[in-house]
Amino acid sequence: MTALAVQPVTTADLDLLVDLYARSFDEPYARPALESLIASPGAWATIAWRGDPAERYGAGFVIARAVAGEGEILSLGVAVAERRRGTGQALLNDAVFRLALSGVDAVFLEVGEDNPGAVALYRGTGFREVGRRRGYYLRKNGHRVSALIMRYPVRKSDYSSK
Numbered sequence: 001m002t003a004l005a006v007q008p009v010t011t012a013d014l015d016l017l018v019d020l021y022a023r024s025f026d027e028p029y030a031r032p033a034l035e036s037l038i039a040s041p042g043a044w045a046t047i048a049w050r051g052d053p054a055e056r057y058g059a060g061f062v063i064a065r066a067v068a069g070e071g072e073i074l075s076l077g078v079a080v081a082e083r084r085r086g087t088g089q090a091l092l093n094d095a096v097f098r099l100a101l102s103g104v105d106a107v108f109l110e111v112g113e114d115n116p117g118a119v120a121l122y123r124g125t126g127f128r129e130v131g132r133r134r135g136y137y138l139r140k141n142g143h144r145v146s147a148l149i150m151r152y153p154v155r156k157s158d159y160s161s162k
């Protein structure tokens with residue numbers, strides 16, 4: 001298994017982030033929009049790097065934010081060729097950890113109910129469904145799909161040395 005490291009996105013990584021988004025979601029996210037999302041209050045992004053430092057490449061990313069005591073995973077993606085190797089799990093664990101350390105009480109996310117792989121990842125990590133937005137996503141085939149709202153309860157004692 002090659003090494004995996006999750007690190008905060010720097011300005012030098014923005015083109016890679018745009019590329020990873022397109023390779024994860026099969027649709028583009030324009031660089032200016034991505035840049036302004038990450039620059040919005042409380043927001044940040046990480047990239048999962050595979051391989052040795054000299055030859056590493058980006059495998060996936062997270063965009064998240066913490067606002068008013070609540071954390072939110074805005075986007076999580078792993079390039080198609082990199083899936084089922086633990087990258088999504090590592091990115092999610094790292095994001096929950098960073099959000100917990102920033103002091104949030106809970107982490108929320110939205111996921112299409114037609115995305116069982118992602119739902120399995122989130123449930124397995126401890127997220128639970130707390131709501132549903134009916135017909136929230138419009139898929140390319142014209143179908144409307146509901147979004148599940150999932151919540152991870154942060155137990156402060158898990159993230160404190162006291």
Ligand SMILES: CC(C)(COP(=O)(O)OP(=O)(O)OC[C@H]1O[C@@H](n2cnc3c(N)ncnc32)[C@H](O)[C@@H]1OP(=O)(O)O)[C@@H](O)C(=O)NCCC(=O)NCCS
Pocket residue numbers: 024025076077078079082083084085086087088089090110111112115116117118120121122124
């Ligand atoms: C969802 C996604 C991030 C998972 O990334 P990944 O690197 O493949 O996930 P991991 O290898 O860390 O998987 C961890 C666990 O999640 C679950 N899981 C992940 N993908 C799954 C799939 N396609 N089917 C079923 N379970 C899946 C499994 O329990 C898996 O553990 P296992 O491999 O030991 O069975 C990736 O498939 C992706 O980028 N999809 C497209 C974008 C997307 O849907 N993002 C989430 C939108 S909210």
